[in-house]
Structures are given as C-alpha cells and as structure tokens.
Amino acid sequence: xxxxxxxxxxxxxxxxxxxxxxxxxxxxxxxxxxxxxxxxxxxxxxxxxxxxxxxxxxxxxxxxxxxxxxxxxxxxxxxxxxxxxxxxxxxxxxxxxxxxxxxxxxxxxxxxxxxxxxxxxxxxxxxxxxxxxxxxxxxxxxxxxxxxxxxxxxxxxxxxxxxxxxxxxxxxxxxxxxxxxxxxxxxxxxxxxxxxxxxxxxxxxxxxxxxxxxxxxxxxxxxxxxxxxxxxxxxxxxxxxxxxxxxxxxxxxxxxxxxxxxxxxxxxxxxxxxxxxxxxxxxxxxxxxxxxxxxxxxxxxxxxxxxxxxxxxxxxxxxxxxxxxxxxxxxxxxxxxxxxxxxxxxxxxxxxxxxxxxxxxxxxxxxxxxxxxxxxxxxxxxxxxxxxxxxxxxxxxxxxxxxxxxxxxxxxxxxxxxxxxxxxxxxxxxxxxxxxxxxxxxxxxxxxxxxxxxxxxxxxxxxxxxxxxxxxxxxxxxxxxxxxxxxxxxxxxxxxxxxxxxxxxxxxxxxxxxxxxxxxxxxxxxxxxxx
Amino acid sequence: xxxxxxxxxxxxxxxxxxxxxxxxxxxxxxxxxxxxxxxxxxxxxxxxxxxxxxxxxxxxxxxxxxxxxxxxxxxxxxxxxxxxxxxxxxxxxxxxxxxxxxxxxxxxxxxxxxxxxxxxxxxxxxxxxxxxxxxxxxxxxxxxxxxxxxxxxxxxxxxxxxxxxxxxxxxxxxxxxxxxxxxxxxxxxxxxxxxxxxxxxxxxxxxxxxxxxxxxxxxxxxxxxxxxxxxxxxxxxxxxxxxxxxxxxxxxxxxxxxxxxxxxxxxxxxxxxxxxxxxxxxxxxxxxxxxxxxxxxxxxxxxxxxxxxxxxxxxxxxxxxxxxxxxxxxxx
Numbered sequence: 001x002x003x004x005x006x007x008x009x010x011x012x013x014x015x016x017x018x019x020x021x022x023x024x025x026x027x028x029x030x031x032x033x034x035x036x037x038x039x040x041x042x043x044x045x046x047x048x049x050x051x052x053x054x055x056x057x058x059x060x061x062x063x064x065x066x067x068x069x070x071x072x073x074x075x076x077x078x079x080x081x082x083x084x085x086x087x088x089x090x091x092x093x094x095x096x097x098x099x100x101x102x103x104x105x106x107x108x109x110x111x112x113x114x115x116x117x118x119x120x121x122x123x124x125x126x127x128x129x130x131x132x133x134x135x136x137x138x139x140x141x142x143x144x145x146x147x148x149x150x151x152x153x154x155x156x157x158x159x160x161x162x163x164x165x166x167x168x169x170x171x172x173x174x175x176x177x178x179x180x181x182x183x184x185x186x187x188x189x190x191x192x193x194x195x196x197x198x199x200x201x202x203x204x205x206x207x208x209x210x211x212x213x214x215x216x217x218x219x220x221x222x223x224x225x226x227x228x229x230x231x232x233x234x235x236x237x238x239x240x241x242x243x244x245x246x247x248x249x250x251x252x253x254x255x256x257x258x259x260x261x262x263x264x265x266x267x268x269x270x271x272x273x274x275x276x277x278x279x280x281x282x283x284x285x286x287x288x289x290x291x292x293x294x295x296x297x298x299x300x301x302x303x304x305x306x307x308x309x310x311x312x313x314x315x316x317x318x319x320x321x322x323x324x325x326x327x328x329x330x331x332x333x334x335x336x337x338x339x340x341x342x343x344x345x346x347x348x349x350x351x352x353x354x355x356x357x358x359x360x361x362x363x364x365x366x367x368x369x370x371x372x373x374x375x376x377x378x379x380x381x382x383x384x385x386x387x388x389x390x391x392x393x394x395x396x397x398x399x400x401x402x403x404x405x406x407x408x409x410x411x412x413x414x415x416x417x418x419x420x421x422x423x424x425x426x427x428x429x430x431x432x433x434x435x436x437x438x439x440x441x442x443x444x445x446x447x448x449x450x451x452x453x454x455x456x457x458x459x460x461x462x463x464x465x466x467x468x469x470x471x472x473x474x475x476x477x478x479x480x481x482x483x484x485x486x487x488x489x490x491x492x493x494x495x496x497x498x499x500x501x502x503x504x505x506x507x508x509x510x511x512x513x514x515x516x517x518x519x520x521x522x523x524x525x526x527x528x529x530x531x
Numbered sequence: 532x533x534x535x536x537x538x539x540x541x542x543x544x545x546x547x548x549x550x551x552x553x554x555x556x557x558x559x560x561x562x563x564x565x566x567x568x569x570x571x572x573x574x575x576x577x578x579x580x581x582x583x584x585x586x587x588x589x590x591x592x593x594x595x596x597x598x599x600x601x602x603x604x605x606x607x608x609x610x611x612x613x614x615x616x617x618x619x620x621x622x623x624x625x626x627x628x629x630x631x632x633x634x635x636x637x638x639x640x641x642x643x644x645x646x647x648x649x650x651x652x653x654x655x656x657x658x659x660x661x662x663x664x665x666x667x668x669x670x671x672x673x674x675x676x677x678x679x680x681x682x683x684x685x686x687x688x689x690x691x692x693x694x695x696x697x698x699x700x701x702x703x704x705x706x707x708x709x710x711x712x713x714x715x716x717x718x719x720x721x722x723x724x725x726x727x728x729x730x731x732x733x734x735x736x737x738x739x740x741x742x743x744x745x746x747x748x749x750x751x752x753x754x755x756x757x758x759x760x761x762x763x764x765x766x767x768x769x770x771x772x773x774x775x776x777x778x779x780x781x782x783x784x785x786x787x788x789x790x791x792x793x794x795x796x797x798x799x800x801x802x803x804x805x806x807x808x809x810x811x812x813x814x815x816x817x818x819x820x821x822x823x824x825x826x827x828x829x830x831x832x833x834x835x836x837x838x839x840x841x842x843x844x845x846x847x848x849x850x851x852x853x854x855x856x857x858x859x860x861x862x863x
Contacts, residue, residue, distance in 0.1 A: 066612045074570075150584060155570035155577050203614050220623055221786025222697055247695055247784045251679055255694045259686045409799055412566040416573075445572045452572035 057239040057510075057527055060253045060262040061246040064221065069203045070192035071144040071151035076520050080266065081224065081244060083521035087192035087209030090118055090137060091185050095517035098335060098437045100185050104132065104193055104210060105173075113180040113472075118188075120171040124233045126195050127214040134167040139196040141165045141175065141188075147200045157190045157436075182472045183438055190436075212237045212525040226524070237525040254278075257505035264512065264527065265505035266519065269381035270322065274505045280324060281514035283502030285433040286331050287380070289373075289390070289495040290446075292419065292426040292455040296366040297399065302356040303367065304492040307427075308346040309353035310397035316389060317498055320382050328496040330484040331432055331442050335516060338439025338468070338480025343488060345496065353397040361398075370424035371401045376411040379431055380500065387429065394427075401427065417452050426455070431500075435520050439480040440469050446494075447487060456493040461486060536820065543816045547809070551602075554808045555595055555801070563587065564799035568611055585611065598805070607809075608802030612795070617802035620791065621810045627697070628780070628787035629814070632772035635707050639714040640765055647722025647761075648749055654727050662719060670716025678709045678782045695783040706783045710776050714768040721764045725757035732756070759830050766822040770815050 065078045070087045073079035084092065090105035105118040124132035144151045146162045164176040177184055195208055206215055212234065213226040224244040228237050245262070247253050254272035256262040268274050291298040291307065298304055313327040326333070329343035361367045371394070375387040384405060391403045406414075413420050414428050430453065434442050443465050449457030464486065468479035487494065504514050512527040565573070565581045573581075582588040586597060601608060607618040643666075650662035685705060686694040693702045729735065730753050738752045777789035788807055795803040 067614055069614075148580075150577075150580060152568075152570055155573045159572075160574055160576065205614060220620075221627070245696060245784065248781045248790075249679075252682060252695050252782055252784070255682050255687050259690060259694055261686075261694055261696075407797060409562055409564070409567055409797070412571075413562065416566055416571050 054529075055240050057242040057264070057524060058262045059242065059244045059264045059522065059524075060256050060266065061244055062253070062267040063248065064246045065224070067203065067205045068207050068215065068218075068224075069151075069205060070140075070194050070207045070209065071149065071153050071203070073192050073521075074153045074156045074190055079520050080522050082192055082207065082209070084211060084523045085213050085521075085525065086211045086215055086226065087194065087207055088211050089189050089192055090120070091189045093186065093189050093437050093517075095437075095515040096335075098337060100189060104137070108185050110184070113182045113184075115174055115176045116184050116188075117168075118173045118175065120173060121233065122171060124210050125231045126210055127208050127229055127231075128195065129231070130195055130197075132193070132195075132210055133170045134173045135170075135196045137173050137193055138165045138167050139198065139200070140191055140193045143194070143198065143200040144191050149200060149203060151203075153190050157187045180470055182470065182476070183440060186436060186438060213242060235525070238528040239524070242524050254505055257507055260507065262505075263507040263510045264522070266522065268503045268505050270324070270503065271381060272505075274503070277505050277507065278503045279506050279514055280501045280503045281518055282333060282335070282516050283433065283500055283519050284333055284336065284435060284516045285380070285431055285500040285502070286328050286333060287386075287497045287500060288328065288331060288430050288432070289497065290426075290428040290430050290453075290455055291493060291495070292428070293493065294455070295425040296369045297357075297360065297371070298425050298427075300360045300363075300365045301492055302360040303365065303399070304495075306353040306356035306360075306397050307394060307399070308492065308495045309349045309356065310393050310399075311346075311390060311495055311497065312348040312393060313345050313497055314348065316386065320385055320389065321498070324501045325498040326501075328499045329488065330496060331446055331494065332434050332439050332484075333499040336434050336437055336439055336442075337477060338443075338484070340481035340484045342481070343484060346488075350393075350396060357398040367398060368400050371399055371427050372423055372425070373401050373403045374411065374414045374426060374428045375403065375405050376429070376431075377405050377407055379411075379429075383429075386497075390429075415453060417450075419455065428455075430494075435517060439483070443480065443483055444469065447483065447491070454493070456491065458491065461491060539820055539823075547812050547816065550812050551805060551809050552595065554805055555598065556591065558796075558799070558801045558804055559591060559594070561799065564611055564801070567799055607806040610795075610800050610803045612798050612800045612803070617800075617806040620803050621788065621806040624786055624788045624791040624807070625810055625814070627785060628773065628776070628789060631703075631706060631710065631776065631779075631785065631787060632769060634703070635710045635772060636714060636765065636769045638707065639711045639718060639768075640761075642711075643715050643718030643722050644754070644761070647719045648726050648754060650719070650723045651726030651730060651753075652749075659723070662723065666716040666719035666723075668716070669712040670720070672712060674709050674713065674776075675778050675782060677712060678705070678779060681705045681709055682782075695785075697785060702783075706776075706779050706785055709783075710772065710779050714765070714772070717764060717768060718761060722757060722761050725760045726753055729753040729757045755829070759826065762822065762825055762829060766818070770818060773814050773818060774811055 061077070061080060063077050065081050066075075068078060068082055068086065070082055073082040073087070083089075084103075088103050090103060091100045091108065092103040093099070094101050102121070104121050104124060106121050107119045108116060110116040118137070120132070120134055120137060126132060141163055142165055143149060145154050145158050161178040166174045166176075168174060175184065175188070181187070192207075193210060198204060198208070206218060210233070212229060212232045214229040216225045216227050218224045222245070225241065226243070227241045228239070247256070250268055250272040253262070253265040254268055254274040257265045257274060257277050265274075268278055270278060289307065291304050293299050293304070317323060317325045317327055327345040329345045330340055332339050334341065357367050373387060373391055373394075375383060377384070387403050387405065391401045394401045414426060415430065419426065432442065432446065445451045446453050447457060447461060448454055448465055449459070449462050451457070461483070464479070464483050468476060468483060471479045502514070502519050504518060506512060509530050510527060511530045563582070565578050565587070569577055569581055579588070586594055589597070598608065605618070607616070607621075609615070610617050610620055613620070646662050646666070650659040653659060682694050682705065685692040692704055693699065696702050735748060735752055738748050743752070774789065776787065777793050779785065780787040780790040781793070788811060792804060792807045794800070795807065
C-alpha cells in the first residue's frame with residue numbers, strides 16, 4: 001500500500017490511524033525479531049545439516065527422554081539414549097545369543113548363587129576424567145537398589161530385597177543376595193554405572209558415564225547432542241558426533257529418513273511409508289489376551305479354551321500385519337531362556353469354540369455375561385483394528401464382548417494389580433516385552449497367583465515357578481518350558497495371539513543391523529557409515 | 532483507561548484462581564499417577580512410598596493449600612516425569628507457541644484483508660467466487676491431513692523444506708502454512724462480508740462522489756469500518772492458537788505449550804499441567820485486554836463509551852442530584 005501525501009494532516013482520525021499502523025508494525029517487527037532470534041540461535045540450518053551428515057549420526061526417537069537418569073534406564077525412552085552409549089553396565093547381555101558378556105566387569109563368579117564376585121576392568125575413566133573403581137560400582141548398586149531414591153530399575157529388576165555390596169579392593173566387588181539368585185549377573189546388567197560422587201538423594205537428569213559417547217548438550221524440546229569420548233577404554237566409535245531428535249508421528253520419522261534429515265528412525269511401522277529403508281527386527285514383544293477368572297464366564301476353563309479356539313491368529317497375522325508377525329503359543333518368543341519350541345498356537349476352530357461355550361452354558365455358566373475387551377489406544381500398530389476383529393470373532397463364538405479403547409493411564413488400572421473392581425468379566429489385551437532374556441521376568445509377573453499382572457494361578461503352578469527360578473542351565477530351560485505348556489493345558493489364563501516385529505528406518509549411507517534390544521538400547525557405537 | 536485496566540485485572544483474577552483450582556481438582560480425579568511412574572510389578576510398599584514422596588497421600592484440600600502456598604512464593608512444583616521445575620518447563624515451551632501463533636495470525640490477517648477486500652469489490656464476481664472457494668476449503672481442511680500432505684509434497688517429493696523441527700528458518704514455513712489455513716479461511720469470509728456491507732453504505736457513495744480514488748475509498752473508508760468484526764473473529768482465533776496448536780506442534784516436533792499440556796495430561800504430570808494452564812490463562816487474559824484496547828482505537832463509537840464510564844465512576848455521588856437535569860435539557 002502506498003501512502004498519499006495528504007495522509008493524516010486533515011482529519012481527526014489520522015492520529016489514531018498512525019497509532020494503529022504503529023502497533024501493527026511493531027507487532028510485526030517484534031515477532032520477526034523473535035523469529036530471527038530463534039533462527040540465529042540455531043544457525044546450523046538445512047545447509048549445515050547436509051554437510052554434517054558425514055561425521056554426525058542423526059537419530060530420531062519417538063519421544064524426548066523424560067530424563068537421562070541412569071537408574072531409570074530400564075525405561076525405553078531413557079535407556080535408548082543412555083545404555084551402552086553414555087553409560088555402561090558391569091555386564092551386558094548379548095541380544096542375539098542371550099549370553100552375558102563382560103563390559104565394565106571382566107569376569108564374575110559365585111560358589112553358591114548367593115555371593116557373587118565381580119572383577120572390574122582397569123583403565124576405565126568417566127567422562128569427567130576420574131577413574132572407575134569398585135567404589136563407583138558399589139555406589140551404583142547402593143544408589144539404584146538400596147537407597148530411597150525410588151529408582152525405576154529397583155522395582156523392575158530387584159523387587160523389595162536389598163543387596164549387600166562389599167568393596168574388596170579397587171577392582172574387586174562382591175554382591176550378596178538375600179536368597180539364592182542364579183541370575184543376579186543378568187539383573188546387574190540393568191544397572192548403568194555412575195561415579196561415586198553421584199547424589200543418592202536426588203536424581204540426575206544429565207549423567208556422567210564411562211560410555212563411548214559423552215553428553216554434550218540437551219536443548220530441551222529440541223535435541224540432544226553427544227560426541228565421542230576421547231578417553232574411552234574400548235574401540236573408538238565410527239561417528240565422532242551424534243544427535244537425537246524426536247517426533248511423535250511415525251510418518252514424520254519415516255519422512256526424515258527418506259528426505260535425508262535423519263540416519264536412524266526408531267519405532268516405525270510399514271504403514272509409515274518407509275519403503276525399502278525400513279529394517280524389521282524381532283523386538284521380543286508378545287501380544288496376548290488375559291482372562292480374569294474371578295467373574296463368569298471366564299471362571300470356567302471351557303470358555304477360556306473357547307476364546308483360544310475362536311481367534312483366527314493366522315488370519316490376523318496375514319491380513320492385518322501382512323505376515324510380519326508370528327503366531328504365538330506362549331508369552332516369550334524364541335531366543336528367551338525358557339521358550340518352549342514344541343508349543344503350537346491353538347488351532348482356529350470356530351465350531352469347537354461354539355460347542356465349548358454351549359457345553360459351559362448347559363452346565364449353568366452364564367455365557368451371556370458381559371465381557372469388556374480392554375485395549376490401549378495406539379499401543380502398537382493397528383491395535384484398534386485388532387480389537388475389532390477379536391470382538392467380532394469372540395461374538396461369533398457366542399460370547400458377549402464389548403470393546404473398550406482406553407488411554408494408557410486408564411488401561412493400567414486393568415493391567416496391573418489392584419485391578420478395577422466394578423466391571424464385568426475382563427479380557428485384557430496385554431503386550432509383553434521380555435527384554436531381559438530370561439522367562440523368570442515373565443512368569444513371576446504374569447503367571448504367579450499374586451503376580452502384578454496375573455489374574456489367575458494355582459498353587460501347583462506357583463510351586464513350579466519357584467522351582468524354575470532357582471534352577472540353572474538345562475534344568476532351568478526345561479522347567480520354564482514345562483510352565484508354558486502347563487499354562488496352555490491346565491490354566492488357560494492367556495489366549496496368545498502373536499510375537500511382534502519391530503522396524504527402524506535406516507538411511508542408505510548407514511551400516512547397522514538392528515537386534516531384539518535395539519528399541520531399548522540403541523548402541524551408537526555399533527552404527528557405522530556404509531562403505 | 533488505567534481505571535479500566537485495573538478493573539479488568541481485578542475481575543480476571545477470580546476466574547484465574549477458579550481455573551487453576553478446577554484443573555487441580557479435575558486432574559486428580561483422573562486417577563493416581565503412581566502406576567504410570569512405577570514399574571508394573573511395583574509392590575504396595577513402593578506405591579505408598581511414591582504417594583508420600585509426592586504428597587499424593589494427603590487429602591485434596593491439604594494438597595491444594597500446599598500448592599497455593601507454593602504458588603504465592605512462585606514455586607509451581609516439580610514435574611513427576613522429568614524432575615524439572617514445572618514453571619521452567621512451561622516458560623520454556625510458551626515462547627515457541629507464542630512465536631508460532633503471532634506470526635501465523637499476522638500473516639493470516641494481512642492475507643485475509645487483501646483477499647477479502649478483493650472479493651468484496653464485485654460481490655458474486657469471478658474473484659469473489661474464487662476467494663470464497665479457497666477460503667471455504669482453507670477453513671475446512673483438517674490440519675493433520677494438511678500437515679502430512681505438506682511434508683510429503685514439500686519435504687519428501689520436492690525437497691524444498693525440512694520435514695519438521697525448529698532448526699532453521701525454513702522449518703517455520705510448513706507449520707505456519709498449516710496453522711494459517713483455518714484462521715485465514717474464516718477471516719476472509721468475515722472481511723468479505725463486512726466489506727460488502729461497508730461498501731454499500733451511503734458514506735461510500737459520498738466519498739466516491741467527492742472524487743476519492745478507489746484505493747482511498749477502500750483503505751480509508753470501507754476497510755476501517757469493516758475492521759471491527761474482523762478483529763473480534765481474529766481475537767477468538769488467536770486465543771485458540773495461544774492455547775497451543777496441539778496437532779501442528781505434535782506433528783512438526785514443535786516444542787510448544789499445547790504439546791506440553793497434552794503430554795502432562797496423558798502422563799498425569801499435575802504440576803506441569805497446572806503451570807501450563809495458568810500461564811496460558813494469563814496470556815489469554817492479556818490478549819483479551821489488548822483486543823479491547825484495539826477496539827477502542829479502531830472504533831470511535833467504543834471510545835466514548837469507555838470515557839463516559841470513567842467520568843461516571845469518579846463523581847459517583849454528585850451525579851445523583853443532577854439526575855433530572857439531563858432529562859430537562861433533553862426535553863428543552
């Protein structure tokens with residue numbers, strides 16, 4: 001707009017107009033300044049990104065880590081950044097073989113499965129330059145397991161029992177458990193080591209570790225940058241720098257790979273249009289329906305069997321998931337200690353399901369009692385569709401199923417004890433990920449009579465579980481195998497549906513093979529530029 | 532004007548308190564956050580420890596007294612999720628939303644005034660029809676769809692813009708373009724309607740007959756009178772944006788207040804939710820005052836109202852005996 005020379009001098013409204021024009025101008029200028037201020041603060045723009053690609057590894061996560069506190073790194077969103085990248089444990093489980101491997105401890109042993117001796121690696125330093133000694137390892141265990149800090153890993157791996165920790169010398173540590181615990185080293189693999197100066201009354205958001213990368217900067221809401229630690233005891237990582245960003249939407253994460261803005265994108269689904277750049281991997285997650293047996297009709301085993309017969313697992317896997325997932329017959333997939341390879345998924349047999357329901361009805365079971373199928377929104381790809389299919393298939397078998405889609409917090413009230421009371425029969429869709437590699441982490445929680453996520457059990461099964469927990473070697477394997485078979489024959493608390501597959505997006509210039517623990521700990525040091 | 536401001540501030544303090552108390556109580560009615568923050572196999576003891584540590588074992592009124600005691604000392608509590616100060620998190624997220632909202636609105640208003648006026652020149656003419664189609668479409672396209680399609684076209688297919696993020700100035704374009712559509716569409720309709728009726732007023736004929744140019748007639752006579760209804764709608768739209776553009780912030784990874792609020796609701800992160808709600812409530816209150824002031828600047832009919840209001844207030848008592856006088860004058 002051009003101004004005429006007569007502007008403002010003759011009429012009374014001129015001054016108002018000038019004020020308005022001024023206000024508008026200053027608003028525009030102000031916001032432009034805000035804009036440019038922001039742009040200046042982040043001067044590494046698109047151009048810079050393209051150049052940086054060669055020495056900076058760019059990762060896009062599903063969400064910003066709530067914290068990087070090492071004693072919470074059993075939480076996926078924290079652990080994916082911390083574990084074996086910024087911080088390191090004493091021992092580490094090889095996700096492919098399931099074997100424990102040395103990390104900050106070089107060897108470990110126990111005479112009686114109660115007192116364990118760890119020999120620690122020499123020549124390791126923390127990112128602040130201080131030496132790693134048995135004091136640090138002892139402080140890490142005390143802090144995470146025995147303190148009042150309320151660490152997530154404490155409840156997740158150790159329960160209420162404290163550990164007795166003793167520093168023998170600079171490189172030797174003993175850990176004593178309350179009772180015999182043959183898998184203590186596996187539990188210890190969940191503890192990321194921090195220096196002995198770390199507060200045990202307050203959590204830290206930005207940890208100091210011994211890992212191949214040290215934390216440089218956390219720009220809240222925007223990104224986390226790390227760089228290779230010069231004093232690292234092991235092999236130098238291929239990328240000198242790395243940065244993490246996060247986007248909620250899978251399609252956007254996928255788009256960042258295809259447009260060259262990121263090198264690795266976590267948590268994708270094939271629907272995200274990632275094409276050939278999507279790399280599938282087994283993520284150890286299993287989907288099952290849990291039947292709460294305290295109310296009819298699930299108090300009758302025939303109805304629980306009918307649910308198993310009524311679900312067309314092959315059909316679901318083939319049509320909803322394009323054949324990526326595997327039909328499940330137990331709560332843990334292959335590769336986990338205790339997985340029973342002999343078990344097969346229940347056959348889909350609608351007639352059998354119908355007649356079992358009829359039989360139960362004839363014996364006086366109220367098979368028309370309302371059943372709530374409890375499903376969590378967006379827990380995994382196509383879960384809403386899966387819920388609808390299951391509702392339809394169970395209705396065909398003669399059951400009265402209502403589908404309830406809930407958000408996480410509400411869903412948890414059905415998932416974990418104490419369960420919601422004022423509800424009809426509950427059919428809970430459970431997604432279980434065993435990231436520890438041992439069935440003990442599954443059966444205690446999901447199958448024991450009073451397990452946190454168990455709605456049914458028997459004294460016989462509890463005894464079998466107790467025995468299996470204390471067993472070692474082949475005996476342990478077969479004890480857990482037996483438990484999974486027993487659940488399918490005698491207990492039938494679960495109707496297993498499928499073992500899932502995860503997917504990451506990977507740029508062409510990157511060399512990385514995802515494995516079953518990739519979703520929980522993305523070891524940056526294992527990622528290399530393609531030759 | 533100062534009296535007016537003071538009155539507004541006093542009368543708005545109560546709603547602010549009510550909002551915060553409401554959010555405080557309602558948030559707690561949605562359930563105990565313990566199960567979200569503790570491991571799934573947490574024991575009863577761990578649940579109790581968690582409640583004690585976070586003061587959730589106290590009765591609601593005691594929690595509220597505690598909270599407001601803190602607020603008076605500018606302590607808004609600590610986030611359950613991150614362990615950071617809730618106020619710091621809200622204050623960090625808010626500027627991002629504010630920048631986005633203001634830039635979007637300024638662009639939307641400028642474009643809408645141009646397109647709306649252009650359309651109003653010849654009602655039902657070709658320009659009007661195009662403008663009406665475009666604005667209707669803009670106002671009704673769902674923003675998540677637009678955002679994803681925008682990313683697909685401009686970031687993936689053409690490679691002109693980054694998909695998301697806040698790294699560079701180019702990364703502002705898609706979020707703003709997405710966010711602008713709805714306010715732009717709505718405003719074009721309003722501006723067009725107001726301009727059509729303003730242009731048919733007698734004073735426009737008068738202006739034309741005294742030889743004012745078309746540009747002068749539109750910008751100085753018609754637009755000025757059409758501005759008030761547009762301002763009302765623009766104000767409402769801005770309030771909506773300041774509240775957080777959840778969809779756009781989520782898709783583009785924009786670290787704003789809308790995403791923070793949604794996350795803290797889903798995570799039952801009460802302190803952060805309360806801090807964010809209080810902050811946006813204050814911002815909306817300030818914005819409403821600014822809109823009222825802009826009204827007064829724009830429309831002379833509004834100004835005497837506030838002036839009369841001020842006169843009436845100061846000599847409250849002396850006015851009463853003088854009451855019959857105006858009537859008498861009027862009759863005379």
